[in-house]
Amino acid sequence: MTEQRHTAEILMTGFVTHDVKRFIVERPTGYEFSPGQATEMSLQEAPDDARPFTFTSLPDDRVLEFTIKGYFDHDGMTGKLHRRKPGDKVLIGDCWGTITYRGPGVFIAGGAGVTPFIAILRRLWADDKAAGNRLLFSNRTAADVILEKEFRAMLGEDFISTLTREQAHGHLHGRIDKNFLERHIDDFSQHFYICGPKPFVADITAALEDLGASPESLVVED
Numbered sequence: 001m002t003e004q005r006h007t008a009e010i011l012m013t014g015f016v017t018h019d020v021k022r023f024i025v026e027r028p029t030g031y032e033f034s035p036g037q038a039t040e041m042s043l044q045e046a047p048d049d050a051r052p053f054t055f056t057s058l059p060d061d062r063v064l065e066f067t068i069k070g071y072f073d074h075d076g077m078t079g080k081l082h083r084r085k086p087g088d089k090v091l092i093g094d095c096w097g098t099i100t101y102r103g104p105g106v107f108i109a110g111g112a113g114v115t116p117f118i119a120i121l122r123r124l125w126a127d128d129k130a131a132g133n134r135l136l137f138s139n140r141t142a143a144d145v146i147l148e149k150e151f152r153a154m155l156g157e158d159f160i161s162t163l164t165r166e167q168a169h170g171h172l173h174g175r176i177d178k179n180f181l182e183r184h185i186d187d188f189s190q191h192f193y194i195c196g197p198k199p200f201v202a203d204i205t206a207a208l209e210d211l212g213a214s215p216e217s218l219v220v221e222d
């Protein structure tokens, strides 16, 4: 099956953190996705240079939202995208992705890896089903924490933020490793949703399995 590509206008942009921007993008007619899924996005002048990004809006919203970290240390796609303005257009492909909600559990994210969990947790919150889920979120500094206020509002004490490069009020300090998981999780027979840089996902998967989680209970991007 050939992939459909849709041209969509950027309607609005805004900073979420110092290097993460929210893009509100026109929703192509009939475009469907599930919370946790992603699509390939490219710029009009380089249509074949696509990068994967996750929908952070809900399937019943009238527009699409993406929450995208910009890398400015080289001439990559996200740096160019961050300079785009409302009225500019992007290309998006079909939706895909294996991260879907299977039931209450622990979400474990590193940095911009939290994006699939934004849509999933917003869905649960809208349906009054967020209780019983916990988010462990690792970042370098407090300034890097995406949507901190929203996560606190949705999850209360079940939003646990940890910082690896600084100490800050309201955040724990240190990496998410086996010890950290043992301290913050009582039940290793529930679902675990893991997303972040590849080494982060590999380390956490191994630690959870050591602590008794079954491989079937782990939801990661393939």
Ligand SMILES: Cc1cc2nc3c(=O)[nH]c(=O)nc-3n(C[C@H](O)[C@H](O)[C@H](O)COP(=O)(O)OP(=O)(O)OC[C@H]3O[C@@H](n4cnc5c(N)ncnc54)[C@H](O)[C@@H]3O)c2cc1C
Residues within 6 Å of the ligand: 038, 051, 052, 053, 054, 055, 066, 067, 068, 069, 070, 071, 073, 074, 075, 076, 077, 078, 079, 097, 112, 115, 116, 221
């Ligand atoms: C399924 C999926 C969903 C995703 N969803 C999101 C999302 O919702 N939001 C989001 O922010 N990200 C998301 N990502 C990650 C996102 O796709 C990447 O951040 C993006 O592709 C980076 O594109 P780029 O061209 O700017 O950087 P790339 O060129 O791809 O580089 C990425 C990394 O390598 C480094 N790098 C590469 N080349 C150089 C160089 N020459 N010099 C110095 N450093 C270099 C960059 O600093 C950066 O750390 C997702 C990834 C996947 C797989």
